Structures are given as structure tokens and as C-alpha cells.
Amino acid sequence: MRSTKQIIRRGLLLFTALSSLAVGADSAGATDPAAADAHSARGTAGRPETAGASHRAAPTGPARQRPAAPGSARPIPTRAPSATGKPKPPPGDGLPPIPPSPSSHPPLPTGEPRPAKPHTKPGGSPSPTAGNAPAGGHAASRSSRAAKPRIFEGRALDTCLTPPLTTLDAWRDSPYRGIGVYFGGRGRACPDQPRLDRDWVRGADRRGWRVLPVYVGSQAPCISDHAKQQVRLGEDPEGQGVREGRDAVARARELGMAPTSPLYLDMEAYDIHDADCSATTMTFVRAWSRTVRAWGYLAGFYSSADSGVAQLAAAHRAKATDLPQAVWFARWHVPPALYEERALPDKAWRPHRRIHQYEGNVDEEYGGVRMHIDRNQVDAPVAILAR
Template identity: 55%
Template sequence: MDRRRKIIGYIVALLAALAQVVTQAAAPVTAAPALLGLGGSASIFRGQAFDTCQAPPLTTLSAWAASEYRAVGVYYSGRARACPRQTYLSARWLSGARDLGWKVLPIFVGSQSPCVRAASKKGYPIGDDPYDQGWDEGMDAVHDASALGILQHSALYLDMEAYNDKNDDCADTTLTFIRSWSAAVRDKGYLPGFYSSAESGVRHLERARRAGMDDLPEAVWFARWKTSPNTAKEPSLSSTAWAPHRRIHQYAGNVTETYGGRKLTIDRNLVDAPVAVID
């Protein structure tokens, strides 16, 4: 009997040790302040994430603990959001998501490029003064994030849907808006991020980086679907651009998954980038 108890004890101890190793391997890391150019730490998450138009109820996030996802993209502000009325999103929702172990990617869908490709976004163009408009919307992004309990050193991601980056006038207007938005967000102690198609907005941003332009976003979230998830080998980006810990790859879109009896239509993402710091 004593020998049997010892064996059981060894097994329990081994399982506990394995659980600790797995937990440590899956845990996000914190970047050094110098990495992202601000005077405080940024929370970096590495792993699978999903984004969906409407922030799901916390009961769904709890059920989705059975999935491989550990971060969720939230469309928290911006005049061009497809789902402007967020039924569940609030400061309490964000702290609840945090307490359930989820990381959050805040997404701001503001004014769109004058040469945006999506018909649903053509009604929200950047106007004749892209610098001032970008700055004002950057301030809006910070204000709305702060009101939800998203703290400084959080990443806020500007969603700029695919546009014709080969149209020089339109591309210049769009880039001026992006840089001004980024400068405003950075000025308030947040990390400006940028989401777009790998074959338009992200490619355009890389050209600007190579040209030595300043006030560019700190992290890039590139959409390239129907390919294997990989943050390091995006063809539109130099291998050293936005590295390390500054990239997200959206590799699939509009897919339906169910966990714990809760169904969502989502986009799939692989993340190695900063996320929100929740109050």
C-alpha cells in the first residue's frame, strides 16, 4: 500500500511539473521599454488570436477557453466600423476578459483611404486635410481607449482597408493620415499599430520605412489569407522590419468555429506583438 501511495504521489508531482512548464511556455512576455520607443513596458503576446465584428459576451469567451486562441481583436472605436454598436463591450467586459486569461487587440476603424477598394468603406474617406484629420482621429482613438480602461503603453491598431497604393496622390494622402494618427497616439503614451492588406497598406508602409520616414506605426498587422501562419516571412516586408515582437499575420478570414457550444465567425491571426494593458 505504501509503495502504491508513493507511485501515485510521484505521478501527481510529475503532472504538476508538466502543467507548470506548459503554462510558462504559453505565457506572454513583456518587452523592454526601449523595444517600442516608450518610457514604460509594453505587454507582448505570442500566440493565436481571433477577431470578430461584434465583441462576444464573456460567456462565449469562457467557453472558448477550450480553443487554441488566447487573444481577441476588438473593434472598439472609429466611424467606419462594420459593427459600430458593440452590445457587450465596456470597461467591465475588458477587465472580465483579462480575468478570464484573454489578451486584447484594440482596433480603431477610422477614415479610410480615398482609393479604398471595399465598397462598404467608400463612404468614410480621408478629407482634404489628412494631417489634421489623422491627428484628431488619433486623439479620438486614445480618448475612447482610455474611457474603456485601456491604459498607456497599450497598442491601438488603425484599420486601413486595402487601397490602391500605386495611385500616388491617394497614397500620399493616406500615408499623411496614417503618420499623423500614429504621432497623436504616440504623443499620448500609447503604441500606434497598423492593420491593412499585405499587398497594399503594409507594402506602402514598408516603402515609407525604407525611405526613412518618421512617425510610422510601431507594429504592423498584415492580412494575407490562404497561406500558412507566419509572422517572420511576409514577402512585403524586409526581414528586419518591425522586428522583433511587432507583427501580426491575419491568415484566414470569415471562418466559423464552435467551442463549448458557442459559435463565432472570425478571422484567424498569429500574433507576436503588443496588446492592450487593461486597468
């Protein structure tokens, strides 16, 4: 009995000794939170930084990412991946980078007539016109494609003030059968167009003239034309593009121009090597284009071949998807050449998507009537009249 008690007592003493050792080890490994914070602060403020660890200049190519520690947040890439997962290369051509497209398309205008319903096949599914559906599913699903574009191939004139229909009659023997009309925009040199109404558009069409609608809206902040300084873009180019795109659609409808008609945005020459100005201008152009296309019209773009058109071509090479669908480029004092323009990619904006303005500010007379015009060679969409 005594030996059993001794054994039990020795076991209790051994258990107590072992428990004391375990508690001591835990106490030695524990850290006071306040002390840990103080240590961290001292290490940040007082520890000399390792040379080159975090202040090395960023590489020109895609940045290499250090592997993340277990449980830590993943590092953010320095360049956004494309849809294919590969880094997006910076646009070349020596031009400023193209501003990114917004994640969503602008809402359709309110308080105005709604776009016409898209044409449907016998099976009941929408049938957009081949080759003309706008990029981006959202705009494409809401835009009207009730008719194919009306293509004109030949010579066209444009003149500041819409001429009377009798002048078109007098010019019946001229080489021109297309005419550009300045139907809207706060940047027009001739803002008052007393003859330009629905009856004039229909009368010109009945006489065999094809109408090219031109909208002269806000201009680039670095525009070359001093006469248009008062209509330069402000601090909200995207919002301005949406508003002016809506205005262009409303004015086209007032003139009886149906969806699928082209509306050509006129952007006069500007300094494309001014990065801020170029980015602002392209943001406006793309917002205008998205808005016009969302309403079922074709977005066109007029500018100098060496300024706005060169910038547009750079955006095309950078895979922008919301660009105007037809290009009207000005390169004067050369023979008309629609598909040899050096500023444009060879396979872009074709077929039937180009206009070349090859002479400007010239006087011509036919049938005893003289006009001051610009000369254009056309292979592009023209206005369609609403029924």
C-alpha cells in the same frame, strides 16, 4: 618777382586743364538709370534666347548648380539635403513617394486627461522603455512610458461584434487566447458595441484573454471596399489623422487601457499605385501614429499585405520616422508566417511587433458556441489595463 608770378600762373592753368579732363571722363562713364532700365527691358523682350540655355529638361539626378555671381543670391537646390548634408534619394519600390513629415508634432489634446508622468529612475531622470521611445525628441519628451509593452505570442481571433464573456468561457478549449475588438472609429462595420466597456475588458483579461484594440477610422480615397466609400478621407488628411488619433486615445482610456497599450489603426485595402490617393492615405496614417504615440500609446497598423502594408514598408525604407510601431498584415489562405512576409523588410518590426491574419470570414465552434471570425498569429503588444 615776375618770373615767380609766371610760374604760378602756368601752374594754375595746368591744374585747370587736368581738372577738366577728369570731369569729362566721369561724365562719359555715368549711366542714366532710366536709360539702363529701358535697355534691360529691350534685352529681355527683344533679344533672342540662346538655344538650350534655360529650357533644357531637368536631369534625372541631382541638378548641377551654376556658381553664383559675386553679391548675388545663392541658387536654391532642387532637392532638399538630408541631415547628413547629402541629397535625399527618391524612394524606390515603384511606389509613390512618401510625403514629408511635418516640422513639428501635433499639440496634445485639450480638455482630456493628461498623459501619465514618465517613469523616473532613482536619480530623477525620465526612463523611457527600451526600444519603444517614439522617434523625434518632441514627442518622446512628452509621452508616457510607465510600463513595458505586454507581449502576447499565440493565436488570436477577431470578430465584428464583441462577444459576451460567456462565449469566451465556452471557447476555453480553443487554440485562441487573444481577441481583437473594434473599440472605435467611424469606419467600423459594427459601430454599436453594447458589450464593450471597461468591465468587459477587465473580465476578458481575468479569463486569460489578451485584447487587441482595433480602431477603424477614415479610409483611403481609393479604397476597394464599396461599403466604406462614405468614410473616405477628405482634403485635410493630416488634420483628420490628428483628430482621430485623439479620439482613439480617449476611447482607449474610457475602456481602462493604460498607456503603452497598442492601438491598431485598420486601413482596408486600397490602390497603392494611385499616387495621390497613396500620399493622402500615408499622410493620415503618419499623423494618427504621431498623435497616438505622443500620448504614450503604441501605434499599430492593420492592412492588406499587398496594399497598406506594402506602402508602410516603402515608407520605412525611405527612412520615415513617424510610422506605426507594430504591423498587422492580412495575407489569407497561407500558413501563419510572421517573419517570412515578402512585403516587409526582414529586420523591420521585430522583435514582438507583428501579427499575421492568415484566414478570414470563417466559422468555428467551441463549447457549443459558434462565431464568425478571422484567424491571426500574434507576436505583438496587447492591451495593458489601468490600475
